[in-house]
Amino acid sequence: MLWTDKFNIFIALVVPPLVIALLGVMGSISSTIPVMPINCVVVSYDSNTFINENNFTESRIDNYHGPYVNAVNKSELLNLVHFYNATTDIYGMESARELLNTKQIEIIIAIPVDFSELLTLNYPGLIDCIIDSSDPQKIQDNINAVFDSVKIFVKDNNLTPQFELRGFEEFAIPENYSPKFNNSIVMTLSFMVIGVGMVLTILVIVHEQPIARLLLTPIKRNEILLAKYITYTLVLLIQNISLVATALSFGLYIVGSVFDLFLALFVLGFAGLSLGIFISSSSKTKTEANQLFFAVFLVLVLLSGIFVPISAMPVYLQFVAYILPLSHGDPLINGIITKGKSVFGFDFYVLLLVSIILVVFSFILFKRRKYEV
Numbered sequence: 001m002l003w004t005d006k007f008n009i010f011i012a013l014v015v016p017p018l019v020i021a022l023l024g025v026m027g028s029i030s031s032t033i034p035v036m037p038i039n040c041v042v043v044s045y046d047s048n049t050f051i052n053e054n055n056f057t058e059s060r061i062d063n064y065h066g067p068y069v070n071a072v073n074k075s076e077l078l079n080l081v082h083f084y085n086a087t088t089d090i091y092g093m094e095s096a097r098e099l100l101n102t103k104q105i106e107i108i109i110a111i112p113v114d115f116s117e118l119l120t121l122n123y124p125g126l127i128d129c130i131i132d133s134s135d136p137q138k139i140q141d142n143i144n145a146v147f148d149s150v151k152i153f154v155k156d157n158n159l160t161p162q163f164e165l166r167g168f169e170e171f172a173i174p175e176n177y178s179p180k181f182n183n184s185i186v187m188t189l190s191f192m193v194i195g196v197g198m199v200l201t202i203l204v205i206v207h208e209q210p211i212a213r214l215l216l217t218p219i220k221r222n223e224i225l226l227a228k229y230i231t232y233t234l235v236l237l238i239q240n241i242s243l244v245a246t247a248l249s250f251g252l253y254i255v256g257s258v259f260d261l262f263l264a265l266f267v268l269g270f271a272g273l274s275l276g277i278f279i280s281s282s283s284k285t286k287t288e289a290n291q292l293f294f295a296v297f298l299v300l301v302l303l304s305g306i307f308v309p310i311s312a313m314p315v316y317l318q319f320v321a322y323i324l325p326l327s328h329g330d331p332l333i334n335g336i337i338t339k340g341k342s343v344f345g346f347d348f349y350v351l352l353l354v355s356i357i358l359v360v361f362s363f364i365l366f367k368r369r370k371y372e373v
Contacts, residue, residue, distance in 0.1 A: 012200050012235050016192055017246040023184055024250025037079035038145045040107040041096040042069055045086045046115040064116040064125070064157070071153035072109070077145035081105050097130075106132045107142050109149075119159065177253040185247060186337050187306060190330040193243070193265050195297065197236065197272025198279070202293045204228050205280040205366060225277075225366050229359070232273050240265045255340035263343045264336055267351045268329035274358035275325065281365040300326040325354050 046065040072080050081104065084092025099105045108130035119125045127150070131142045153159070205228075244262050248254075254261055279296065283289035303313070303321040310321045321327045328347035335341035 008200055009235075012196060012239055013242065016196060016239055017242045019188065019192060020185065020243060020246040021250060023188060024178075024181055024246075026181075037075075037077055038107060038142055039079050039081050039105040040072065040109055040145075041082045041084065041099055041105050042072060042080060042109045042111065043084045043086055043092045043096050044069075044111040044115075045113045046111045047087065047113050047117070064119050065111045067157050068111065068115075068127075068149070068153045071156060072149045074152050074156075075145065075149040077148045078107075100130065100132055103132075106138070107146060109146060122160075177251050181251060182253050182337075185252060186334050187330065189243070189247075189265065190268060190304075190326060190333050191301070193240075193269045194272035194275075194300070194326055194329060196239070197232075197269045198276035198293060198297060200235070201228075201232055201273050201276030202279050202283075202289045203286055204232075204277060205369075206283045206286055206289045221367050222363060225363055228277065229273075232277075233270065236266060236269045236273060240269060252337070254337050256336040256342070260336045260341075260343035261333065264329075264332045264348065267343075267348060267355070268325065268332070271325035271329070271351050271355045271358070274355045274362065278358045278362045278365070281362045281369065300324050303327060304330055306330055322350075323354070325351055 042065075044065040046063065069080070069083055072078050081099065082096070084096060086092040089095075093108075093110070096105070096108045100108055110128040110130065112126055112128065115125050115127070127146070129143070129146050131139060133139055205225075240262055243265060244258060248258070275296065276293070279292050280289055283292055302308075303310075303317060303324055304326040305321060310318055310327060313321060328350045332343065332345070332347040332351070335345075335347075336343060
């Protein structure tokens with residue numbers, strides 16, 4: 001019956017690798033696009049006058065805000081729109097904030113009053129950044145751009161940096177891999193695997209008419225449902241193999257093992273498959289099954305912990321979230337890909353337990369289901 005439904009086969013075996021391939025192509029294209037510099041404004045409160053606290057005498061010290069502005073101009077990641085010296089322009093910060101509110105700039109770099117003094121006395125100099133956070137995805141890019149100007153400033157002025165980066169940080173993506181592709185695929189895999197598994201199976205019981213005729217034969221209900229589990233599990237195996245192969249071919253960087261990733265995808269997909277069959281077993285009509293699928297999948301996404309941390313939710317929502325499979329699938333896949341964790345952990349066993357419970361309840365509901373023959 002599955003082979004006669006070409007659309008379901010297309011969704012299960014063709015669409016997921018196509019999505020991964022599309023992400024890979026988009027990631028490779030975006031990596032070749034030149035980075036546009038981020039518009040910024042520098043507001044300096046820096047003073048080059050030092051007052052001795054013992055005898056209250058004034059002395060001149062090196063003025064470092066000028067060299068830092070030069071470093072901002074040298075940075076290829078920043079575009080200095082305007083410089084305000086707050087010692088002469090007392091409304092400099094207000095003007096900078098107006099530019100930020102009107103989206104003409106994305107960063108305000110504020111140099112505090114004791115910037116030059118601290119650097120002259122061999123203390124760490126501080127720089128304040130006011131960043132446009134209306135687009136959370138750009139926040140890290142803005143911070144990286146400011147950090148680039150700091151590196152240039154430290155190098156040009158022979159200052160001793162307080163920290164040093166060598167190579168790439170722990171768990172970072174190597175330079176010969178696409179960061180955008182790897183970051184996007186980690187979240188996409190969990191959504192896609194559990195979503196496709198549910199879509200394939202939400203109508204396998206409520207929609208298929210041959211079940212009523214099969215019940216006239218010596219075949220038992222348990223055998224009918226078991227056949228469906230076996231069929232869609234085999235489809236899930238083929239789907240996961242194609243997903244992993246496509247992801248690797250487009251440059252997925254896995255810190256852990258490929259087998260652990262495959263097993264994680266399989267147990268998450270089986271949880272989605274079991275949830276879909278459970279919905280189909282408990283629904284009386286196709287409309288009811290589709291509506292229930294939409295409601296359940298929406299709850300899975302909202303309580304997955306991807307958009308809102310589970311620890312920030314109320315206690316009763318945390319309890320519900322930890323029961324749902326997607327809240328365990330994403331950290332499981334993320335841990336394997338980005339940190340090299342083993343698949344056999346708390347999240348894996350919870351997904352396995354949830355799947356077994358759904359399978360048991362599906363058999364119970366299907367056994368009690370009434371058909372007109």
